[in-house]
Amino acid sequence: EAGVAQSPRYKIIEKRQSVAFWCNPISGHATLYWYQQILGQGPKLLIQFQNNGVVDDSQLPKDRFSAERLKGVDSTLKIQPAKLEDSAVYLCASSSSRFVLETQYFGPGTRLLVL
Amino acid sequence: SQELEQSPQSLIVQEGKNLTINCTSSKTLYGLYWYKQKYGEGLIFLMMLQKGGEEKSHEKITAKLDEKKQQSSLHITASQPSHAGIYLCGADCNNFGNEKLTFGTGTRLTIIP
Numbered sequence: 001e002a003g004v005a006q007s008p009r010y011k012i013i014e015k016r017q018s019v020a021f022w023c024n025p026i027s028g029h030a031t032l033y034w035y036q037q038i039l040g041q042g043p044k045l046l047i048q049f050q051n052n053g054v055v056d057d058s059q060l061p062k063d064r065f066s067a068e069r070l071k072g073v074d075s076t077l078k079i080q081p082a083k084l085e086d087s088a089v090y091l092c093a094s095s096s097s098r099f100v101l102e103t104q105y106f107g108p109g110t111r112l113l114v115l
Numbered sequence: 116s117q118e119l120e121q122s123p124q125s126l127i128v129q130e131g132k133n134l135t136i137n138c139t140s141s142k143t144l145y146g147l148y149w150y151k152q153k154y155g156e157g158l159i160f161l162m163m164l165q166k167g168g169e170e171k172s173h174e175k176i177t178a179k180l181d182e183k184k185q186q187s188s189l190h191i192t193a194s195q196p197s198h199a200g201i202y203l204c205g206a207d208c209n210n211f212g213n214e215k216l217t218f219g220t221g222t223r224l225t226i227i228p
Contacts, residue, residue, distance in 0.1 A: 004157070042119075042203055042218030043158070056215060091157055103148070104216065106157035 002026065004107035006092050012113045018080040021110045024073070025094030031055075033104060034067055034077050035091040043091055049075060079112075087114045119206055119219035127225045128194050136189045136222045138204035144184045146207035148216065153200045161189075161202075191224075199226045 005024040013019050025032050030051050035043035046065065048056040051072040060067070064083070069075040079086055089111050093104040120139045128134045138147070146165050150158040162171045164180035164187060171178050175192045191198055201223050205216040 006157075040220070042205070042220050043216075044218070045215060048215065093158075103160050103163060105160060106150070108157040109155075111155065 004092055004094055004105055006090075006107035006110055008110060009108060010111045010113075012115065013082055014115050015084055016081040018078065019082055019112065020076055020078045021090050021092075021112075023075045023077070023092030023107060025075075025092070026105055029094035029096050029105075030072070031095045031097065031102075032069055032075050033093040033095075034075070035093065037089040037091055037109070039088070046077070082112075082114045084114050087112055119204055119217055121202075121204060121219035121222050123222060124220070125223040125225070127227060129227050130195060131193055134191050134194055134224070136202050136224075138187045138189075138206075138219055140185050140206060142185070144180065144187065144206045147180055147184075147187045148205040149178050149187070149189050150203045150205060151200045152203060152221070158203065194224075194226050196226045196228065199224055 004026055007022050011019055032049040034046045036046050037043040044059060046060045047067045049069045052069050065079055067075060067077045077090060089109040091109045092107045095102040095104045118141055122137045126134055148163050149161040151161055152158050161176060162173060162178045164178055167182045167184045169180045177190045178187060180187045187204060189202060201221045203218050203221045205218045
């Protein structure tokens with residue numbers, strides 16, 4: 001079974017530029033998560049999708065971050081414009097259901113450096 | 116809000132030695148996950164504990180959830196270089212089953228040959 005795919009793996013941009021990350025979850029997984037992991041910290045949930053609907057985006061900085069999962073499969077996370085403090089690893093995870101305790105499987109992450 | 120405290124923050128252990136990592140919560144843990152992360156990589160699922168007193172093992176790694184469901188420990192027996200990495204505990208905060216996980220800050224494990 002293929003795992004969670006993410007691209008790009010690395011991205012370096014200057015502040016005020018825009019950037020987008022892509023995630024393809026495990027086939028059949030209805031729930032998709034985007035996490036931000038700042039160096040030395042644990043992952044922090046940014047947004048959670050159930051199919052193509054948003055379940056929780058309470059910690060997403062909506063003035064600059066946006067995410068979509070139009071067809072209920074793959075997802076895109078965008079930052080516009082980026083700030084220095086956005087430098088982090090962005091992790092995508094998926095699980096088969098949000099209604100019971102199911103394991104979240106993580107992708108390799110996208111490492112973003114904002115200069 | 117739920118907060119998870121992991122201890123120690125870092126650990127240096129000689130190969131072959133045993134070690135324990137702890138994860139403590141101020142609130143009841145409805146589901147507790149252990150993940151391992153290597154630098155530059157994503158999180159690898161190790162184990163999930165749900166019931167008070169539950170204990171699970173995989174190869175040389177054993178995880179326990181205490182009876183009060185507020186603390187979990189991860190124990191590695193006869194450590195090997197392949198065990199090196201960052202160990203993260205993540206917890207389900209609200210028992211709604213919606214898997215909104217809160218993570219600890221991680222324990223960095225280094226194995227010395």
